[in-house]
Amino acid sequence: MQVHPERQWSKAILMTAALYHLGWGLIASFIPGRMLAWMVSNSTVSPFSLQIIGIVTFCLGIAYALASFDPFRQWVVSVAGLVFSGICSVAYWVDLQTGNAEPGFLPVVLSNWVIWVPLLGLVVYMIYRNSYRTDDLLIATFSSKEYPLDLFDTTRGDNLMELTQESKVLLVFLRHFGCPFCKDTMDQIAQVHQDFTRCGTRVVLVYMVSPEEAREHLQKYNLEHLDQISDAESILYKKFRLRKGRAGELFGPRALLRFGQLLVSRGYVIGKEVGDSFQMPGVFLLHKGEVISGYVHESAGDRPNYNRLLETCCA
Numbered sequence: 377m378q379v380h381p382e383r384q385w386s387k388a389i390l391m392t393a394a395l396y397h398l399g400w401g402l403i404a405s406f407i408p409g410r411m412l413a414w415m416v417s418n419s420t421v422s423p424f425s426l427q428i429i430g431i432v433t434f435c436l437g438i439a440y441a442l443a444s445f446d447p448f449r450q451w452v453v454s455v456a457g458l459v460f461s462g463i464c465s466v467a468y469w470v471d472l473q474t475g476n477a478e479p480g481f482l483p484v485v486l487s488n489w490v491i492w493v494p495l496l497g498l499v500v501y502m503i504y505r506n507s508y509r510t511d512d513l514l515i516a517t518f519s520s521k522e523y524p525l526d527l528f529d530t531t532r533g534d535n536l537m538e539l540t541q542e543s544k545v546l547l548v549f550l551r552h553f554g555c556p557f558c559k560d561t562m563d564q565i566a567q568v569h570q571d572f573t574r575c576g577t578r579v580v581l582v583y584m585v586s587p588e589e590a591r592e593h594l595q596k597y598n599l600e601h602l603d604q605i606s607d608a609e610s611i612l613y614k615k616f617r618l619r620k621g622r623a624g625e626l627f628g629p630r631a632l633l634r635f636g637q638l639l640v641s642r643g644y645v646i647g648k649e650v651g652d653s654f655q656m657p658g659v660f661l662l663h664k665g666e667v668i669s670g671y672v673h674e675s676a677g678d679r680p681n682y683n684r685l686l687e688t689c690c691a
Contacts, residue, residue: 399437402430405434439453454499524537525540525662537665553583553647554647556644566597580605
């Protein structure tokens with residue numbers, strides 16, 4: 377099996393970081409006096425203070441070593457290491473400007489923190505790129521005719537393709553339930569689903585957790601009685617070419633503005649991630665196995681025009 381070069385580079389950088397941090401941490405923890413003589417001879421830093429730094433550095437080395445076996449899956453370690461190194465570097469620079477830090481401590485800051493900011497930043501960037509490369513591959517796979525609607529059933533055991541043969545189906549893909557935009561979507565569906573039902577359209581909700589987990593959140597909006605599809609692997613999302621959001625789509629001006637509006641008007645805050653916080657939502661109107669209308673979000677905070685979809689249903 378071919379290993380992608382970016383995975384190899386990530387493993388190499390993390391393993392190098394692990395070896396360095398483990399070695400430096402051991403020396404600083406057990407022979408801090410020798411470390412002071414090597415690196416901070418002009419500093420008044422006490423051996424005990426250097427021991428504390430050494431213990432933290434050693435623990436980071438263990439984390440980097442474990443993450444190096446699967447950098448893309450253990451991405452949190454790289455992000456945490458990048459943030460830690462960046463904050464320590466900036467804090468030292470600020471204290472140096474105000475006279476609260478010793479210039480003699482600079483070699484420790486450069487070797488332990490500053491040098492790792494670009495390297496860990498490169499790892500995080502490669503992890504970021506890989507997540508979207510994998511997403512594109514999954515979309516190309518599951519959106520093909522080899523994965524028809526017949527493969528998907530509701531939590532009641534009804535086949536999605538058969539439902540579209542019997543009537544029009546409004547398929548609503550939700551984001552994670554802790555998302556303010558997902559809460560807003562559920563509130564909208566609670567207001568309009570009866571209008572779709574009167575037009576002979578079945579509303580089907582799709583989410584990425586188990587039905588038991590979803591029920592707790594759907595009950596708050598009296599939606600637990602609607603047809604649902606539990607899609608933990610996001611296969612149906614990929615079938616409809618709904619991808620993971622880019623930074624601008626998730627945290628851009630439109631999303632932030634909408635979040636602010638929901639926070640002020642409805643008190644919606646970001647809750648626990650129940651699903652995939654990177655997954656983009658969408659709404660599709662199906663009939664006889666075909667998409668006759670739909671809305672694909674360009675921003676996580678977008679609101680579909682349900683009245684327009686309703687007009688199509690009732691036409």
